[in-house]
Amino acid sequence: MEVTPLTKRNHYEEITEQLKRQILEGKLKVGDKLPSTKAMSERFGVGRSTTREALSALKAMGLIEIRQGGGCTVIRSEPEAEIKLPELEALRLNRKTLLELIEVRQSLESSIASLAAEKRTDEDVRALKRIVKEMALAVGDDLEGERTDIEFHLALVKATHNSMLSKVLDSIMTPMELAIREVRRVELYANRTVAERLLEEHSDIAAAVVSRNPEAAAEGMKRHLRNIERILLKYL
Template sequence: MAFNQVKPLKGYELVMEQLKASILSGAFVPGEKLASVVDLATTFGVGRSTIREALSALKAIGLVEIRQGGGTYVSAELPNEPSDGSSLFARAQSIRELLEVRKILETGCASLAARNRTEADLQGIREELLHMETYLHDEAKGEEADVRFHLKLAGATHNSLLISMMESLSERLHDSMRESRKLWFYGERAEARRLLGEHSDIFEAIRGQREEQAFEAMQAHLGKVEAVLHKAIAEADLEERFDPAKGGE
C-alpha cells in the first residue's frame, strides 16, 4: 500500500490550529480580545515570535484582526468558509519570485519615471504618499495606497509597455505587498513610518529627476523587503530545527 508523506507542522502552525479551533467552536466570540502575545506565549510554552506568526496566519484567513498597539481581536464577522490555514510562509517561494520580478521591473520604472515625470504625475504619486501617512495604522487602506503608489509611479514612465506589465501584475502586487507588510510589521516589528520613509525617498528622487538615485532608492526598498522575507523564513526554519517537541537538534 502506498502512503502519502506526512509533513510535520511547525510550532506556529500548531498554535494557530488550536486558536482557530477555539474561535470556530465559539470558545472565543466575535469581537473578543485575545490574551497578549506575552500571555499566549506563556500559555502555549513557546516564544513570542511563534505567537506572532500564528496570529498573522489567523489574520491572513480572516479569523482575527491585529490592531497595531491595541492587541488582537476575533474578527467581528467570521468568514463563512475559512481557508485551510495556509500560513504566512506557505507562499514564500511565490512571494520571493514576485519580488525578484519587481526588483527588475520597478527599479527601471523608477529611473524612467525620474526622467519622464510630469507635474501631474508628481501630484498623483504625492497623493498616495499622503494616503499612506494618513493610514499608517490601517493596514488594509495603507496597503491599497502602497499599491497605487507603485502603479502611479509606473504611469509616470509614460511607457505603455511598462505600464501594461505593472497593471498585469496588479493582483499579484496586492498579494505580495499584503504578505510582505505582515512580515515587516509582525516579523521585524518595524515602525510603519520606516516603510513610509522609503517611499518618500523614491518620490523625492523622482521629483528631483535624479534617475540613478531613484533606481537605487527603489532597489534599496525592495531589497529591504526581500531581506525581511529571508530573515522570517530562516527564523521559522531554525525554530523548527531546534524545537524539542519535534525531536529537533
C-alpha cells in the same frame, strides 16, 4: 497552408511553432482540419514521425484534437488565459515563487523609478505627493497601508508613460498582492516602526522622481524592495 523553410533548430520544434502560430493568428480557425500527416510532411520536407511529434505537442497544449483515421481538427485558437484558484493557493504558500516574484519586481521597478524620474509630468508629481501624504496618515492602519502602497507603485509606473510597462508590472503585482495578503499584511503595515520606515523609503523615491534624478530613484527603489524582501523573509 503556408510553410516557411525550416532552420537549423530541431524540426519538430519548428513545425510545432509554425502550426501554433498559424492557429493563434487565426489563419487556422476552430473547426478547420489540418492536412494529413503525409501531406504536411511532404510540404515541410520531413518524415512523418517528425510531424507526428509536432502534432502530439499541439494536442498536449490543447490546441488540436486527433482522431485515429479521422484527421486532426483545431479545437482552440486562443492562448489559455486564466488563473486557476488552487494554483493561487499554492502560490501563497510557495516560498520560492514569492522570492522569484520579488526578484522580478526588483528588476522592473528600479527601471520604472528611473524612467519615471526622466519622464514624469507635473501632474504625476502631484499624484505622487498626494499618495505620500495619505501614506503618512495611514501609518498603523494595515488596510490603508496596503492600499496606499499599491497606489504609489501604480502612480510611479504611470509616470513612465509606458502602457506596456504598466501591464507587465500589473501582471506581477496581482499575484504578489495575493501572496502577501492575509498572510503577512499585518506585519508590513500595522507595525508602526516598519510602516514608518516604508513611508520614508517611498518618500525618498518620490523626492528623487520630483527632482528628476534617475539614478537616485532607481537606487531608492532597490533599497526599498530589498527591505521588503528582508521583512517578508523573516515571516516565511
